[in-house]
Amino acid sequence: MFSNNRTGWLLLSPTIIILLIMGLVPFFYVLYVGFFKWNPLAVDPSMQFEGFGFNYRRLIFDEVFLASIWRSIKFSVVTLFFELGLGFILALSLLSSFPLKSFFRGVHTLPLVIAPIVVGSIFKLFTVQGLGPLPHLLKDYFGYTLNYGLNADQAFWMIVIMDIWHWTPFVTLTLLAGLSALPQDPYESAKIDGANNFQIFIYITIPMMVPVLIVVIFIRLMDSLKIVDEVWMLTGGGPGYATRFTGIHIWKEVFEKRFYGLGSAMSILYLYITIVICWLLYSVMVSRGKNED
Amino acid sequence: MKNLIIALVASTFSFAAMADGHAEWWKKAGAPYAGTVLQGVAENTPPGQFAGEVLAKEFEALTGIKVQLENTSWDSMYDKAIKDMEANSGIYDFVYIEQDIVYDYLNRDFLVNITQGLANNPDLQAPGVSLDDFTTFIDYFKDGSGDVFGVPMEAFIKVYLYRKDLFEAADAKAAFRAQYGYGLTPATSFDQYRDNAEFFTHYCADNGMECWGTTVQGHTGHPASTYEFLESIGPSFGLYNWGVNMDNYHSCVEDGGQLNGGRAKAALNFWTQLLPFAPPEALQSTWSEVGASFAAGRAAQGWVYGENAAWIATDAEKSAVVGNVGVMLPPTAPGVMTQAASGNGYIGYFDGGAYGIPHSSKNIEATMLWLQYVALNDHQADWAIAGGRITHKDTYADPKVLAVDEQADGYFSLMRDTGFLYAGAPPFPFHGAGRGAIDPFIYSALAGEMTPEEALDGACKALDQVMSDLGYQG
Numbered sequence: 001m002f003s004n005n006r007t008g009w010l011l012l013s014p015t016i017i018i019l020l021i022m023g024l025v026p027f028f029y030v031l032y033v034g035f036f037k038w039n040p041l042a043v044d045p046s047m048q049f050e051g052f053g054f055n056y057r058r059l060i061f062d063e064v065f066l067a068s069i070w071r072s073i074k075f076s077v078v079t080l081f082f083e084l085g086l087g088f089i090l091a092l093s094l095l096s097s098f099p100l101k102s103f104f105r106g107v108h109t110l111p112l113v114i115a116p117i118v119v120g121s122i123f124k125l126f127t128v129q130g131l132g133p134l135p136h137l138l139k140d141y142f143g144y145t146l147n148y149g150l151n152a153d154q155a156f157w158m159i160v161i162m163d164i165w166h167w168t169p170f171v172t173l174t175l176l177a178g179l180s181a182l183p184q185d186p187y188e189s190a191k192i193d194g195a196n197n198f199q200i201f202i203y204i205t206i207p208m209m210v211p212v213l214i215v216v217i218f219i220r221l222m223d224s225l226k227i228v229d230e231v232w233m234l235t236g237g238g239p240g241y242a243t244r245f246t247g248i249h250i251w252k253e254v255f256e257k258r259f260y261g262l263g264s265a266m267s268i269l270y271l272y273i274t275i276v277i278c279w280l281l282y283s284v285m286v287s288r289g290k291n292e293d
Numbered sequence: 294m295k296n297l298i299i300a301l302v303a304s305t306f307s308f309a310a311m312a313d314g315h316a317e318w319w320k321k322a323g324a325p326y327a328g329t330v331l332q333g334v335a336e337n338t339p340p341g342q343f344a345g346e347v348l349a350k351e352f353e354a355l356t357g358i359k360v361q362l363e364n365t366s367w368d369s370m371y372d373k374a375i376k377d378m379e380a381n382s383g384i385y386d387f388v389y390i391e392q393d394i395v396y397d398y399l400n401r402d403f404l405v406n407i408t409q410g411l412a413n414n415p416d417l418q419a420p421g422v423s424l425d426d427f428t429t430f431i432d433y434f435k436d437g438s439g440d441v442f443g444v445p446m447e448a449f450i451k452v453y454l455y456r457k458d459l460f461e462a463a464d465a466k467a468a469f470r471a472q473y474g475y476g477l478t479p480a481t482s483f484d485q486y487r488d489n490a491e492f493f494t495h496y497c498a499d500n501g502m503e504c505w506g507t508t509v510q511g512h513t514g515h516p517a518s519t520y521e522f523l524e525s526i527g528p529s530f531g532l533y534n535w536g537v538n539m540d541n542y543h544s545c546v547e548d549g550g551q552l553n554g555g556r557a558k559a560a561l562n563f564w565t566q567l568l569p570f571a572p573p574e575a576l577q578s579t580w581s582e583v584g585a586s587f588a589a590g591r592a593a594q595g596w597v598y599g600e601n602a603a604w605i606a607t608d609a610e611k612s613a614v615v616g617n618v619g620v621m622l623p624p625t626a627p628g629v630m631t632q633a634a635s636g637n638g639y640i641g642y643f644d645g646g647a648y649g650i651p652h653s654s655k656n657i658e659a660t661m662l663w664l665q666y667v668a669l670n671d672h673q674a675d676w677a678i679a680g681g682r683i684t685h686k687d688t689y690a691d692p693k694v695l696a697v698d699e700q701a702d703g704y705f706s707l708m709r710d711t712g713f714l715y716a717g718a719p720p721f722p723f724h725g726a727g728r729g730a731i732d733p734f735i736y737s738a739l740a741g742e743m744t745p746e747e748a749l750d751g752a753c754k755a756l757d758q759v760m761s762d763l764g765y766q767g
Contacts, residue, residue, distance in 0.1 A: 040379075040401055041723045043764035064733075130574030130591070149513045149576025150740050236514025239576070239740030241733055243514070255372065256516075257726040257759070 034265035039258050055265035065266060068249040076224040079163045083220060087171030094176050112169045120233025123162045152242035155235050159243055162230055171216055178212030214285050218278055225274050246270050315420045323356025326659035330359045334373050335389035337364035338600050340447040340680030352666045358659050378403040383653040386660045390443045391646040392433050393718030399436060400722035405650040408440035410661055417658060419665040426670055426685050433717045434647045443647030444664040447682035449599025450708050450715045451525050451642045453623040455479045456614060459593050465496055480624045483563050490570035493593035506570035508583045508595025513736040517579035519728055522735055524642035525596045529625045530560035533638050534719040542765040545753040552753040561745035565738055588612040596623055598644060603681025606701035620702040622711055639716035723763050730755040
């Protein structure tokens with residue numbers, strides 16, 4: 001028994017060591033730094049302990065930080081809504097047969113393999129005023145001026161579109177895997193009972209897909225809450241604060257302004273908020289699933 | 294590219310000439326370090342490319358020391374260099390120090406004292422290298438006692454460029470006079486600059502040309518826009534040192550600063566009102582895009598960084614306006630030129646950078662040799678032609694440089710004769726933090742989300758908060 005346990009621990013040890021070094025040590029270091037006032041550009045560049053709540057108290061009243069959190073949540077909810085909707089439609093489409101289905105599935109998956117920073121570059125080249133083709137086309141054919149360097153709403157929605165383009169294939173593929181694995185018996189029973197396609201979708205497909213949906217929603221939610229690269233490349237967080245999501249805000253505070261203590265506290269607080277949002281969502285979805293059972 | 298190829302060929306000859314003189318010394322000095330690989334990181338500019346593609350190879354051939362220079366984007370360069378020096382990891386043996394960051398690096402004791410290092414190692418002192426050969430730009434890389442911490446490799450002034458072909462077009466001249474009541478000439482005042490910008494925007498549109506009246510380095514999510522305002526537009530209106538009172542480190546008018554004062558607000562108003570006359574890409578333009586826009590013939594005039602001025606004027610492979618580029622000092626408000634001439638102000642940004650050695654470098658002595666090689670007089674003229682930069686006094690008089698100077702409408706002469714009117718960034722150790730506090734307000738003013746007055750009132754408060762947080766206000 002002991003020998004079996006020892007072998008098990010031995011096999012697990014590389015994973016545990018990597019987890020400790022790459023995950024827990026940095027986390028606790030960030031937590032530790034978050035309790036200090038520390039900026040190497042200051043007159044006194046050393047770490048100064050000013051109480052456990054010093055940075056956190058400040059953040060509670062930091063309008064720019066709070067606004068960035070609200071902006072990130074809004075962005076995540078919006079992108080999640082569209083990605084789930086589109087992803088579901090595409091996954092259902094891919095269940096049926098149509099010409100060039102394999103080709104479409106391959107092309108549709110391509111954005112997934114592109115690095116976020118490259119996605120940002122592609123969209124920038126495509127949409128930048130004066131040089132990109134999209135503003136020209138929109139102006140010439142629809143009389144619409146696309147200038148996200150000037151218009152805050154356009155900047156926000158451009159990032160939303162970019163995220164949808166990038167990540168909908170992930171949602172589609174995951175949902176397609178889930179849909180393909182669903183048992184056929186409930187569908188056959190429903191058809192015998194005279195249910196139409198809409199009723200089957202609402203009362204059979206969706207409930208059976210809840211576990212897959214929970215996984216997709218969590219992964220996409222956590223991912224979109226920490227978006228940085230694409231935004232950095234496309235708008236740099238501007239115009240003004242329009243696309244300054246929390247990830248970008250933390251980057252600017254830590255690496256441009258060198259507020260290491262405050263930036264660490266921001267990271268911890270944002271992690272906490274992300275966990276709370278996910279926990280709330282999980283609780284709601286699980287309880288709804290139980291009620292429906 | 295053409296300039297770089299010419300420089301490659303020319304430098305081969307000068308390299309041979311230099312090798313005749315002191316080749317033995319370099320071989321001997323480099324022998325203990327032969328096989329060493331020096332890693333460097335710098336901004337990807339034409340001078341940086343010359344250093345990486347020409348000087349590094351020559352140096353390796355002479356000493357056996359390999360130099361791998363990673364020329365990358367401005368943001369990435371800082372990110373890599375600072376993280377390396379903070380973590381003391383020793384990845385880089387030399388880093389690019391832009392003039393505006395040097396006070397931060399010195400404050401944090403990142404850099405090796407080159408003067409002291411050479412004094413302690415007389416065997417490493419290369420013949421033919423003298424720090425006295427540099428222009429006064431090297432002073433920015435000295436500490437209080439005069440010791441050098443960075444070897445300048447590029448220096449430029451931010452000039453006013455204009456399209457000679459447009460300004461000299463007979464129909465344009467006639468139309469301008471009819472519309473504004475005075476003659477069309479490159480701008481010497483802000484009103485004239487605005488009139489020129491407005492005029493050429495309509496003139497280009499009427500004549501089916503893809504060009505506008507002025508450049509604006511107005512990216513609404515990149516520090517480049519803040520820099521254009523604080524280092525070019527602001528000073529030409531008489532806003533110096535970001536409007537910070539250097540005695541008490543306050544920037545708001547009520548506390549003795551100037552960032553939200555009359556001159557600053559006039560400057561920001563002027564600048565933001567140029568946007569309707571700028572190419573559509575202006576609000577996504579950093580210094581690189583401004584250079585590219587002007588080179589593509591998309592602007593009639595503008596403030597353009599000197600590192601771009603020479604190639605825009607001379608490199609037909611990259612520039613559509615070769616032979617049509619005029620170079621002048623930018624317009625200034627009344628009194629600013631007098632203040633600059635007397636040393637009490639400046640009209641714009643003296644840009645540039647140096648290579649320095651981080652304390653974390655594992656090859657400090659070999660890197661000292663490399664930096665001295667960079668400082669040799671022998672290749673300065675070719676480097677100036679390839680990169681439009683001059684760091685040595687004698688380079689101005691070199692026949693090859695004089696020839697390019699003529700092609701570039703006297704850009705080098707202008708730098709030589711009027712460089713003293715320009716200044717580098719103010720000596721703020723908190724440079725990055727302070728600028729980061731101002732950025733969002735400049736972005737908002739450019740995007741029209743705030744009036745220039747609101748933006749500067751907000752910016753000065755944010756900057757004061759940063760200076761207070763960092764302990765500079767006592």
